[in-house]
Amino acid sequence: MSEAYRLGGWGMIPTTIAGFILVMCAWRFALRPSRDRLPVVLWLGALVGLTSTLGFVTGVIKSFIASGQLSPNDALGAVIIGTGESAVNLGLGLALCIIATIGVIVGHARRPAAGAQLVDPL
Numbered sequence: 001m002s003e004a005y006r007l008g009g010w011g012m013i014p015t016t017i018a019g020f021i022l023v024m025c026a027w028r029f030a031l032r033p034s035r036d037r038l039p040v041v042l043w044l045g046a047l048v049g050l051t052s053t054l055g056f057v058t059g060v061i062k063s064f065i066a067s068g069q070l071s072p073n074d075a076l077g078a079v080i081i082g083t084g085e086s087a088v089n090l091g092l093g094l095a096l097c098i099i100a101t102i103g104v105i106v107g108h109a110r111r112p113a114a115g116a117q118l119v120d121p122l
Contacts, residue, residue, distance in 0.1 A: 008088035009062075011055015015089055018047045019096030026103030033111040041104060045097055052093025059086025 005012045022044035029037045063082020067075040 004088050007085040011089045014051040022100045026100035030103040030106040033107040048093050052089045055089030056086045
């Protein structure tokens with residue numbers, strides 16, 4: 001895992017922070033489903049998507065800038081490797097969003113249907 005953080009660079013930090021908050025809020029919704037908690041989960045999901053995309057884009061920009069100083073034969077390899085390293089940010093963001101989505105699905109499954117009333121069996 002530390003290798004992934006080394007490859008992904010600084011963009012992994014805001015993605016991890018926002019992602020952990022997203023996962024906590026999503027699983028909090030799973031434990032106590034309430035419609036008022038969903039907007040926070042949705043916006044945090046968007047934030048994780050944006051931070052991971054930002055990390056990817058800045059990594060690709062850095063790869064292109066650094067490859068400009070290399071010979072044409074070496075530049076292509078540097079761009080390919082740099083783009084692959086930058087994609088680690090997207091992978092982390094997607095993984096965190098998947099874990100959070102599972103929490104939201106569990107919360108929806110536990111929510112009583114609209115209009116349903118609890119009936120006392122006694």
